[in-house]
Amino acid sequence: MSDDSVMIAANDDTLDPLADEADSGTKNRAKVGSSRPSALLYTFGVGSVMDLPHFSVMPAGLDDWDRIWARRPTIPSIDEPRLLDVVRLHLGPQVSALRPFPWQPKTNMKSQEGSDIGVPARVFPQYMRCTGCQKLAPLHEFTYTNTHPFRPDLAIFEHSNCPGRGARGRGASAKNGQTKSKKQVRPVTPARYLLTCPNGHLDEFPYDLWVHRGQQCDKAKHPDLKMRDNNVGQGTSTTIICMTCGKTRGMSEALGDAGKKKLPLCRGRHPHLNAFDSSCGSESTLIMMGASNLWFSSTQSVIVMPRSEAEDEASLADKLRSAFEPDKLTKYADLPDIFRDVIGDSIDLSGVTDEELTAAVKIALAPLPSEAERQEKLKKWDPVDLLVPEWNFLQKAPLMDQHEDPSGLMVTPTPKSDRLPAQISQVIAVNRMKKINAFLGFTRLDDMDRVEDVASRLVSMTLSGRPKWVPATEDRGEGIFLQLDEVAVAKWEAEIEASSLWEAHRDSHFRNYSRRMSATGKVGDPDERFPSARYWLIHTLSHALIREMAMSCGYPAASLSERLYAWKGDAQRKPAAGMLICTTSSDSAGTLGGLVALSAPDRLEMLVNRALRRACRCSSDPVCAQRTPKVPEDFLHGAACHCCSFASETSCERSNRFLDRRFLVNLPSADGDVVRGFFDVR
Template sequence: MSGKDIRINQLIAPFGPGSIYIDNYGTPLIVGGLDHWMERYDGSSWTECEEKNEFLIAEGRLSTLLEIPLFYTPPYYTYQDKQNNKLTIPVMRFPTWYTNRTGELKQFPLHRKFLPRGEFWKPVRFVAFCKNGHITDFPWKQWIGCLCESDTHLKINDFGGADLNSIRVSCTNCKKSETLRGATSRSSGDGLSPMQRAGISKCNGDRPWLGEYACKEDCNEELVGALISQTNLYYSKQVSSIFIPPVTSDPDVQNMQKILDENAQLLGIAKNLFAMEPDEACDMLRIKLKKIHSNVVYSDEVITKAFRNITSKNPELGLNFQPPNQSESSLLAYRRVEFNCLSAAVSSNQKELKVLSSKVPPKFANYLSKINLVNRLRETKVFLGFDRLEPNPQEPAIMAQDALKQLFKKRPDQAWLPAVKSYGEGVFIEVDNSEIERWITKYKNQLFERIDDSFVTRLAEHWIILEPLGELTKEWALKYLLIHTFSHILIKEFVYQCGYSTAALKERLYISSDSNSPMSGILIYTASGDSEGSLGGLVKLGHPLQFEKIISNAIHRSAWCSTDPVCSENLGAKGASLLNLSACQACSLLPETACEAMNNALDRTLLVGTPENREIGFFAEFLESEGQ
């Protein structure tokens, strides 16, 4: 990197391929695509690193979900004299337009490492992009209508005003001049955008993160101006997974599963063999196995069963779970496997996942059905490309295939995507489903007044909410808001005791109103991409005596917000997506790194009622018993 180190997990978000970051010298750079991530640059050419398998991550269940055979962690830079040393992530200068003290505009190549000595040039603050993910330099000449052949006469002057009307672009040759007023505006309805009125009809499909501007795509989307610091310039798409070790009663199958899980290279070979040569896969795998474990010989049946189990989206867990009545999205079904494992405290591979059952505190026995301590967990996050202007979620397998087109100039022989693996700890809490149903039934009229059909529709349509594929009901929406808000107030209380900051904790929601197999679980956990474990402080708080005090304090704190009565008033939906009711920074909102739903779908009233009507809150009886 150019003058600035970036942590490995930051190359998934927020500094993934196609993103802009500012180095220590104030130079904006765009992170390069994946073509050269596993290669070394000697100043003139690229050569592949000695051992790519050093960066290989084995995650069979996630690989099956995304239909991507391989995941590699971003390479790290080391000076040591060993294989894979001095690997770097390619970056390029972007935007390529710079200005000096007199306001003169000058363009430098993407690959230009240093600017001319003795001259002061600073990068411009503006680029242009479209919602198809393309990004390019701001079209200065087209914006002002300049038809001069040379670019040497352009100037930009900032008069220090509060808006873009104070920034003027001009050509000293043809005397054309315009301010940047409206440059960042989009078209609305049938009206043209300022860009379109200036004759800039569509995006030119530039993809500078893949190299020079010759790497273009056909694109008919409108071009929109932007500041390089705008948040909608880059939305990292990713999917995360908690490793679930499959369970089997056959010790040979169990051992074979362990071998595959601990050897990412062998698992990758197995995927290719079973996909291309299924009849000969077992024989060829045995040859590879002898090099690793010379005294181990397994039958075809054992090898096949172990491979199928470790790569299945629904691995064997040794328990019988009720299947849902309605069909579910691939991600919700994927989460259900995690929920079943965490709820049943299944942990056959305690090096990767260790779950211990705990007791529900007596005061909350009517509200919570289960509390499990996750002493050890492994989280894998895979980068699935990016969006610009607005998020555009799709099925995970579709996003993965689109990412290969977006991140590679030339599709690799073996498809792969970047991923990071991290370890941590957590607490799993399951709210009693029967109690939730009783509460909704008892206060149905009052609760239904808080949300209307349009709110439920917005909730289901939000790009990050895992909604049911069947009928959308207010019962499901109320359940989602209840559990999500409960998760937030617990996280806020945890940080006072566990030693982690709020931004270091995360939530994982398991919510379904399926009549046959409902889910109402929360996993609050921490996982650091740069360590092999955690502090242990989070799990310690899950023990009954301490957890009872934490829940009690969290509920009491949420009963009154410093911005009440304004916060608790139901004046219509709040928040950027109009999906919050009673929620604000003082009571329920968290850093967005901690919240799974980007601080949407929150309503504190569902937990504790309103100051005027406490009885409609889910924990109303607890508050009454505590004399509040």
């Protein structure tokens, strides 16, 4: 775990792990775990279920984060107006800032700096199962221990009076001809079954009602339950047993379409908000605690680029709007000298002239766009809009040999080797770069691309449903930018899109879109989701280079990521054909220089040519080389597999979809349709 890991804490009365089940008890104000910022953004963010060594927690909503930040006189923010505009477009104009995760570095291992801040969380699920006697009960029936200040991994729930699995369990002793079971302390683990719905609600499984088939136990109001596995590792063989009345019921009955009819309707619970949405009533779905479709994050990211004067003014206006009420801004709108004294040290005004300050105040006082205007703009928004400024900057080589911008971006144009394929028109070493990632929300059951990016499917992160800020991370790193010759790409693309192979890929995408669209999604045009042939080309080349670079740069393959610039030109933007292969991290691991070193002419020439030669062969050939989707198949790749082209999920921006080695190099075809690879390697 790196030094920049964020502590996960249940350190507020309203977030006490026992509060959901009991109003009294010892309050837990200690740390229970830690996580890297990137994991909190993409894997264990607000509303997710995060596994700790002995139990699971759910990071709380942003309302509870505000109480954590209130412990500091000033709240840090990440200044990136281009990304903030996109967040506002999706979540509303009330979003005023991008904030880092609550964290403070320590001067030494035993110091107490930052011990009072962390990501607030609550224990979830709150039904636990004893590893000794298999008792199934809520939290308040077990004992919680978390006393070591420097070992949050020792936090644990235990069954202090566990009798064991039988009358003569472990520790039993005989005296005077009688058998007596010795009580023991056993750890408990989370019960793994949950209920969810397409609207993003998540709830505990009603074990009591399940085993009694929707009724109360006729012998006790709170009966004793047990969860017994008939076969280890097979969740469907689990049986719930009521020890009070003797009734049993298997969990296999809750599976499938038939099982849905036996489950209660969704209660609209949001555990991360400690609240219920009574307007749901949707059909519930059984889900396991570690299921991959329990939580999908929705994020947007940008690479920090040099700003224009308008962006600087907008950034200052955001800070003023967040720090001062409109009446105060109006009062000092034309008094910049006095306003500077009022602002003091709360906002950095170094280098800001009186004219720029006055202009920023006017922008801050301007009326925000209406909801109708925002929705209309959101319909027309294209994620490519975030990439256009980056492409425009990177494809133009700086006038000097090395250029470092105040934004933190440092690039160096690199000469091409004579043996580098001529189709690569430009190489730029990105010595330093900064990437900002913002968390917009999350969905359950369906990823955003399966609901046609309907923003209403995002689960709220606040009780009001309109967050005033969103979590963000600031990563630093390095990379290599490669630009392909646009004339060659356009000519090759026209040939490919007229081939039968391209038509097969297009038909397979249509089948995939039709079959996997969420039942609650907005049906759109599949062709709008189908990337152009140049995207397939650049994406496949990127994966080939990532796999090759990982053997030479000193970074693991999972640390390398791609940022693809691949779109046809239109009235709003010029065509693009290039890629940035980079590595970024919130600590120094992203700036070691090993990746930039590969941009040297001789090393890059050897690396690219070797990657293309490897693309000509796969250990799964000829099956892989001749793979073309046919009815009823709906996979979204061609000549690509784990042996030759697939990359880790942290590296690929499209989950290993839209890949085909035949677009890079010439490969044999089973049906005789010869497709010319862009690099035409023989």
